[in-house]
Amino acid sequence: MSQTPVVELPAAVDVVNIGLPLFESALRDQGRPVIGVDWRIPGGGDASTVAALARLLGPQAARIDQANAEVIRRLNEGVPLLVGIDRAGGVIPGMGERDILHCGPSIAWDQMPDPLQRSVRAAVVAEGWAPDVAAAGRLVESGEVQLKPANEHRTVVPMATSIGPSAPVYVVQNELGGVTAYSSINQGSGAVQWFGVDSDDAIARIVFVRDKVGPVLAEALASHGPFDTFALAAQGVPMGDDVHMRVQATTNLFLRDLLPYLVRATHPAAAEVATFLSGNHLMFLNVAMASAKSLVEWAGEVPDSSIVTTMARNGTTYGVRLAGGGDDWFLAPSPPIQDALYYPGFGPETSAPDIGDSAVLELVGLGGPAAANSPAVAGFLGGRMSDAIAATRSMQRICAGRARGSGCRSSTTSVRRSAWTCGRWSSSASRPR
C-alpha cells in the first residue's frame, strides 16, 4: 500500500463569507469566528438589468451623477411655504368640475380596491352629485365622473383619500422652483373617508372639513402669514416624529403657532374646529405631504436623473416615476404591509394592500428614512431603537444624497439631515455620496 501523502492543515482559519448566509451561520454555530459580508448578485442576476446597470454606473455615470446632483440641490434648497387654503377646483391645475382626484397611479373604476371605491362614492355624495353612495357608484360606473391621479396634478393625498372640486386644499408654494403643490385637509380618525369608509359619518366628516375646518384654518393662516413647513418638521423630528406615521410633535408645534389666530377667528365654527384640530394628532401629515410634493415636482423636471420623484399607490397598483422621466409611470401590484401591528381581531388576511400618496414623504427623507429618530416607529420594527437605526441605515444605502441643514432654519437640525436621512432614491447607483 502506498503511503498517503501528509497534508499540513492549517490550525486556524480566518473566514470571510461573501453571500449565502448558510455558510456563515454554519461556522458560527460551530463556535468559529467568521466575518459575513451581505452580498448578492446585482440586479437579481437578470442579464438585461445587469447590462443596464453596467452602462448607467459606467459610461453614463457622469451624466447621471450631474443630473442627480441638481435634483438633490433642488430638494435641499427649495423652501416649501404653506400660504393658505383654497377650493380644489379653483386652484389645482387641470382639475375640472366633474373630477375626483385619487391617490396613486391612474386606475379604472372597476380595478380600484374596495376602500378606494368607497372613498370615491363618499366624495361624490359630498359633492352633491348623488343622493347616496349606491347612486354615487352608479354615477361613476356610467362614466359621468372623471377619476384622475392626484399626483399628475401637483397634488398628493394620503391613504384612500379622494377629493372633489369643492374640497379645501392646503396651498404650498416652492417659490424658488416656481411650483405650487396641494393636499387635502386631514379628516382625523375613526369612520373617515381616507380610511376607506363611506358611511354617513364619513360623508358628514368630509362636509365638516369643507364647510367649517377649511374656512377657519384659511382665516387663521391668512392672519398668521406663510409657514415654513419643513422648519417645523425639523423641530418635530428630534422630538420623535417621523412626520409620516407619527406627526404628533410637529402637529403640536403647528397648532401652537396658529393658536393666537385660531382664538381670534371670526368664523362661527371656530371653537368646534379648534376642538377637532386639537384631537387630530395627524393633522400636519397632509401639510408635510404637500410640502414634499412642492419639492419633488421641481426636482422631477431635471432630465437624465436616476432619482425617484414620484412614489404612490392606489391600493391595487404601486407606481413610481423618475426625475426627467416625464409622465411615464412604472407599475407593479401594490404589496401588503409587511412589518405590521394590528388592532385586536385584525390581521393580514383582512388588510388592504399598500395605499396612498404619502410615500412622497419618504422621497425627501421623512417617514421610513427617519425611523432612527422615532421610538414610535421602532415599535413596528422590533421594538428597539437599534431596529429603527438599522432601517434608516438600510435606506441610506439606496439614497443618492444627504439633506443638509440650512442657515435659515431656526432649529439646529434640519429635518432632511437628522440621523442620516436623505430619502432621495437612486434607481441605479447604490454608492452613498
Next chain:
Amino acid sequence: MVELGVTPAVNTGIIHATAGTGQVGAGVAWAPIEPFTEALLDLDRRLT
C-alpha cells in the same frame, strides 16, 4: 437600489380590505422592486 435589491420602506397605516370599517393597524411597507427595475431599464434606453 436595483443593484442591491433593496427598496424603500414606507411607514403607513393599514385599512380594512372589504368591510369599509376603517383603520385596522399600521406598519412599514417595503416597496416592490419591479417598478424601479423597469424605471432603470427605461432610463438606460433613454440615455444610450
